[in-house]
Amino acid sequence: MLRDERLKLILDFVNDNDYCSNEQISKHLNIPFTTLRRDLTDLHNESKLKRVHGGAKSIRERSILEAVLDEKLVTNIDAKRIIAKKALACIKPFETIFLDAGSTTYFLAEIIKPEFNNKIYTNSIINAQILAKNGVKDINLLPGRLKLSTIAICGVETIAALSKYNFDLAFLGINAVDKDYNFFTTDEDEAEVKRIAIRNSQFGFGLADMSKHNSKSFVKFSDKSQIALINEEV
Template sequence: MIREERLKLILDFVNEQDYCSNEKISKHLNIPFTTLRRDLTDLHNESKLKRVHGGAKTIREKSILEAFLDEKLLTNIDAKKNIANKALACIKPFETIFLDAGSTTFFLAEIIKPELNNKIYTNSIINAQILAKNGIKDINLLPGKLKISTRAICGVETISALSKYNFDLAFIGINAVDNEFNFFTTDEDEAEVKRIAIKNSQFSFGLADTSKNNSKSLVKFSDKSQIALINEEV
C-alpha cells in the first residue's frame, strides 16, 4: 500500500471513530506499529488529526464568525507580518495589484514600497489610508457599501467596478481554511468581491495565518486550485 493511500485510510478511520487506540488502528488496517507511529506523527504535524497518548483523535473543524477589524489587528501580529513580508516578495515593479480588505492585507499595505511604482486597487478604506501614508502614489479605492465591522467596501457597485479591471496580482483575505484547503469568508457580498478579483487576476494569493486552519465559515469563495496560500509556515 502506498503512503498516500495508507494516510487516507488512517484519517478516515479515526474521523469515523472520533478516537482510536494505536492497537485498534493497527489491527483494523493491518499496519505495523512502527509504520503507524510514523504516519500518525505526519498527520498530526499536518494538523489533520491529533496524536494523544496511546492513540489518535479527530480534529473537528471549528466555525469562524466575523470579528471586528480592530480586534483582528491585535491578534497573531507576528504571523501576519511574516505573511506580509512573504507576499511583498511576490510583487514586481509596475504591476497592477488588487489588495483585499483584512488584517493581514493591512500589514502588507504598510510595507509595499513606493519605488515599486505599483497601481493598487483596494476595497478597504483603512488599507487605502495606510498605502497613502506609506507614500504609494497610485491608489484606487473601489466604490460601494461600507461594512462597518471589517471596513470593507462591497456590494453591487463594488462588483460592477471591479469587473472592469484586470490585475497582475491579487492578495485576498481569508477567514477560514478547511482540511481540503477550501477558503471561506463570513459574508456573501465580500465573497463575491474576492471571486471577481481572483477571476480577473493573473495570479492570486490567499493570506491566512495557521490559526485559521481546520475551520470553516459561512461562504466558500475559492480553493487551492485557484489561489496560492501564504501562511507563516509556507
C-alpha cells in the first residue's frame, strides 16, 4: 500500500470514529505498529489529527474568534515570517498592491523592498507605519471606521474608497481555513473589504499559517477558486 493511500485510510478511520486506539487502527487497516506510529506522528505534525497516548483523535473544525493584534504579533512568528518571504517573492517592481490588515501582512510590510517603487494601499494604520519605517515611499491609507481589536480600518467609507481602485496584487489576512479551503474572517465589514480587494485585483493571495487550518470563523469571504493560499508549507 502506498504511503499517501495509507495515510488517507488512517485519517478517514479516525475521523469516522472521533477516537481510535493504536490497536483498533492497526487491526482494522492491517498496518504494522511500527509503521502506524510513524504515520500517526506525520499526521499529527501536519495538524490533520491529534496523536494521544495509545491512539489518535479527530481534529474537529474549530470556530476561531478574533484575537487582539498584540497577541497575534507574538504568535507563530517563525511561520508568519516564512509566509511573508513567500509573499514577497510574488511582488514585482512598480506594481500596485493592496495590503490587508493583519499580523502576517505586518511581517510582509516589514520586508517589502523600497527600491521596487510599489504603490501600496492598506487599511491598517500599523502596516502603514511599518511600511514607512521600511522606507516605502508611496503609501496610501484608506479612510473609514477603526476596529480597535485589530487596528483595521473598515466600514462604508473604506468600501467606497476601495471600490475606486484596481490593483495588481492583493494580500489578504485570513482568520480560518476549513477542510475545503474556504476562507473566513470574524467581521462582516472586514469581509466586504477583502471581497472588494479580491474583485479589484489581478491576483489575490491569502496568508494563513497552519494553526488556522481545519477551522471556521464567522464570515466566509473567499475560497481557493478566487485566491491562492500561502502558508509556511505550500
